[in-house]
Amino acid sequence: MNEQAICILCEKNAEKAHIPGRHGYFIKCDICGEYFLASPEIFESSYTAMPREKRTMISSYTRDCFEHSKEPPQLEDSGYLKGIITDYENKTLDDKVKNLILYIRKRSPQYADSVLLEGEKDYPITYSLGPEGFTEILNNAIEQSLIKSIESGFELTEQGWKLGTELLERE
Numbered sequence: 001m002n003e004q005a006i007c008i009l010c011e012k013n014a015e016k017a018h019i020p021g022r023h024g025y026f027i028k029c030d031i032c033g034e035y036f037l038a039s040p041e042i043f044e045s046s047y048t049a050m051p052r053e054k055r056t057m058i059s060s061y062t063r064d065c066f067e068h069s070k071e072p073p074q075l076e077d078s079g080y081l082k083g084i085i086t087d088y089e090n091k092t093l094d095d096k097v098k099n100l101i102l103y104i105r106k107r108s109p110q111y112a113d114s115v116l117l118e119g120e121k122d123y124p125i126t127y128s129l130g131p132e133g134f135t136e137i138l139n140n141a142i143e144q145s146l147i148k149s150i151e152s153g154f155e156l157t158e159q160g161w162k163l164g165t166e167l168l169e170r171e
Helices: 040-048 052-067 078-089 093-106 119-126 131-143 158-170
Strands: 002-006 013-018 024-029 033-038 147-150 153-156
Touching: 002 024, 033 040, 033 052, 040 078, 052 078, 052 093, 052 119, 093 119, 093 131, 093 147, 093 153, 093 158, 119 131, 131 147, 153 158
Parallel strands: none
Antiparallel strands: 002 013, 013 024, 024 033, 147 153
């Protein structure tokens, strides 16, 4: 049975479920994707005490796992994620744009399909700290002629479609 909760990473509404036979709970969040918090009474406070920008990088990691159909990560002692946080903090502009293009391509079964993007919800895809960073990456992709804004959302240009397809094939 799912119950309402607050995500320890983004502090937004999420769903929490207890999994029989496991100590902890499973979180499903529209922003962070899905993850399992092991031993919440021990580890939850270490995440909520962590600086927001560090939690945002963990959110990018959990969302990345979710978007790439990987097993939901198990969050335990926050210290074990230091390397992941550093990796996500050091993503280049090129990494950020490519992940955005890949995200759009995955949601575009055919060329010229539009995808709705919401900065408030989708900023972890671009490894951004918030919606403003997401908008900067989105605008950069538009400036590079990889995507274009249309009435129903965003669609990949021919150049963006080719790049997105290459990225999809490498996955």
